Amino acid sequence: MNQTTGQNQPRDAKEKWLVFISHSATDTWLAKRIAEQIETHGAQTFLDEAHLSVGEDFEERILEALDRANELLVIVTPWSLKRPFVWSEVGAAWLKRIPIIAVLHGLTPKKVQTHPSIPVFFKRREFIDINQLDKYLSELQERVRGR
Amino acid sequence: MMSSKHEYDIFLSYHRADDEWTKRFVDALSKQGMEVWYDEIIKAGESWREKLEEGLRQSRNIVFVVTPETARSNWMALELGAALALKKPLIPIVAEDTPLRDIPGPIRIRKSLVKGDPVAVAERIVRELASEREAELEGVAQ
Numbered sequence: 296m297n298q299t300t301g302q303n304q305p306r307d308a309k310e311k312w313l314v315f316i317s318h319s320a321t322d323t324w325l326a327k328r329i330a331e332q333i334e335t336h337g338a339q340t341f342l343d344e345a346h347l348s349v350g351e352d353f354e355e356r357i358l359e360a361l362d363r364a365n366e367l368l369v370i371v372t373p374w375s376l377k378r379p380f381v382w383s384e385v386g387a388a389w390l391k392r393i394p395i396i397a398v399l400h401g402l403t404p405k406k407v408q409t410h411p412s413i414p415v416f417f418k419r420r421e422f423i424d425i426n427q428l429d430k431y432l433s434e435l436q437e438r439v440r441g442r
Numbered sequence: 443m444m445s446s447k448h449e450y451d452i453f454l455s456y457h458r459a460d461d462e463w464t465k466r467f468v469d470a471l472s473k474q475g476m477e478v479w480y481d482e483i484i485k486a487g488e489s490w491r492e493k494l495e496e497g498l499r500q501s502r503n504i505v506f507v508v509t510p511e512t513a514r515s516n517w518m519a520l521e522l523g524a525a526l527a528l529k530k531p532l533i534p535i536v537a538e539d540t541p542l543r544d545i546p547g548p549i550r551i552r553k554s555l556v557k558g559d560p561v562a563v564a565e566r567i568v569r570e571l572a573s574e575r576e577a578e579l580e581g582v583a584q
Contacts, residue, residue, distance in 0.1 A: 344444055379514070379515065385504070385523065386520035389527075
């Protein structure tokens with residue numbers, strides 16, 4: 296599907312800009328559409344398929360993909376709040392100092408920042424409403440070209 | 443690694459529902475000379491994100507307490523992902539009433555301690571860390 300090729304290669308300048316997409320299983324369709332859009336704008340995507348919990352392969356597969364990722368896009372919806380797995384990916388990306396973009400669907404930034412089950416974690420500039428995704432995509436295209 | 447920054451022996455990840463056990467556990471660890479980072483250390487007004495990162499980076503070991511509530515905690519999931527990304531030694535303590543499916547995969551594949559009397563668990567951890575230290579020092583001497 297949208298899985299990346301060349302799984303075990305280190306990140307280097309010749310490789311395509313990689314966007315790691317973190318999402319809950321409920322948002323799989325949406326994640327795939329976003330991945331298609333990202334690929335149209337010149338970047339590669341890593342889409343984690345339908346995990347319900349933090350898997351035993353987290354340390355090999357997920358961390359390895361994050362090592363090659365240039366940014367992490369997390370789809371935050373009312374459903375992803377019940378999927379801790381998404382938050383493990385966010386936590387790992389954060390300590391690897393990978394830029395994080397939170398795409399909000401069905402939630403406002405204020406709601407996310409005050410919701411009891413969401414880690415008080417994101418900064419305001421890291422939020423993007425799903426209806427503003429075109430702006431993100433054109434900025435992404437510039438990042439891909441300007442590297 | 444020598445560093446002028448403060449270092450902790452243990453970063454503790456736990457669920458708020460487990461406050462009472464955790465306090466007794468941290469007390470017991472402190473009495474045995476362990477420096478423990480846990481979120482009670484964050485003072486009001488300080489940036490949670492920065493403090494958490496500092497705690498994770500400056501701790502030598504991560505202790506992760508799994509209870510039936512853990513599976514629904516986004517906070518603990520975030521801390522687990524962050525701890526794994528840092529590749530620090532991870533010591534799980536698992537409550538016996540936790541359903542297997544609610545134990546995160548990376549915890550399931552590690553040797554864990556049973557969450558019993560907090561003082562006894564603390565003593566066990568202190569012993570384990572001490573023997574690892576010894577093994578490390580022997581490795582250097584050879």
